[in-house]
Amino acid sequence: MLASSTITISRAFTLTLTFKFSLSIPSLLHSSTKTHMDSPPRSLLVSSASRSPPREVLVQDTGDGFITLQEWQGWGTVSPVPVMVSQIVHDLKSLEKNIDAQMSFAGNGGKLQGDFKVQEDKKHRATYEALGDSEKKLQFFASRQIACRLLGSRGYLCQKCWLAMEDCMCSKVKPCSLWHGMRFWVYMHPKDFLRQNNTGKLLWQLFGVQAATLCLFGIAEDEEIMWNAFKCAGKNKVWCLYPNKNAVTESVQEAFGHGSPVDIDSTPVMTAGDKTLNFVLIDGTWSNSAAMFNRLKEQAKSVWGEEKFPCISLTMGASAMHKLRPQPSWDRTCTAAAAIGLLSELQLLHEFSSHGFDEQADAVEDALVVLLEALTSRRLRMGRSVTRKVRHNRDIC
Incomplete structure (x- = not known):
């Protein structure tokens, strides 16, 4: 589904060909937000x-x-x-x-x-x-x-990690600074908001809400903030990490490698209107992601005069979350793992090699392992299986 690449990266997450930002597979934790709510405390x-x-x-x-x-x-x-x-x-x-x-x-x-x-x-x-x-x-x-x-x-639920209070993992997550010249936008479907198995939340837990910002699909206030930032940055500083068959995609090498039109500025001060690189991670099921991407294209036409929304292709593969959460195929992965893939591929480019993307990728990977352990422990405590059922074998690369 994504453009092919010759880049290989030796990480815990085996890189293959396509990826997924969906975090809301209903069959993972049916107990993820189960409680009662009444007016007075009770x-x-x-x-x-x-x-x-x-x-x-x-x-x-x-x-x-x-x-x-x-x-x-x-x-x-x-x-x-x-x-x-x-x-x-x-x-x-x-x-x-x-x-x-x-x-x-x-x-x-x-x-x-x-x-x-x-x-x-x-x-x-x-x-x-x-x-x-x-x-x-x-x-x-x-x-x-x-x-x-x-x-x-x-x-x-714990407000920071979105896990049940007894499973809170916050003390095990070590914050890390994201390079000042880039910003993640986690464009999340409402049905994925506060899901315990969501991995997009790890990005702002690690990097802070200004470096990895949550934008909820269909919430006017959130989308206005995101698009105001895009307007300031300009179209050539905004990309969507989305494997869309109907969109022209560029590899990381093509978009940011030597001779690319992107102006990379490594100065310490990066304000909202100059050189910040904005990356949109679509955080929803595969069925919902199409509508979310279409909304991005519609807004792009309104803001920039054309429907085309720049897309980046990655050489991605299955993450550790496949052990718990079924995916359409093993070559699709979660939002956090997609962020790891981007950071890892950028690190390989000379233009970005001094920005510490390898350490930032490691931080996301470590947090993903912590989340997996927390979810696994909960399932074991509840007497539920922790074995992922293999589906759609024809899609496995």
């Missing part, structure tokens, strides 16, 4: 519909129906609290009072459960159908997904 049991054993969760909630800026940005975001997310949270709280039914969450991704779900489902479907254009519908869909995940994860 202890509740998780629905038996979840595949994890019942547990009590102390929910920390002020009952005012608001998401504070501190809470919102505590999950890794840099934007102000999205207006539509706030409105949906307020509506959920109001409905809870009006029908005298408590909100409860269980299953994969903070899904509403019980009687409250029935009433809320009718309400949100009516609201969705009443929206006139597709953009408003997308924003409503994304905001509702995120609002439910926020409420369903309070008091259960």
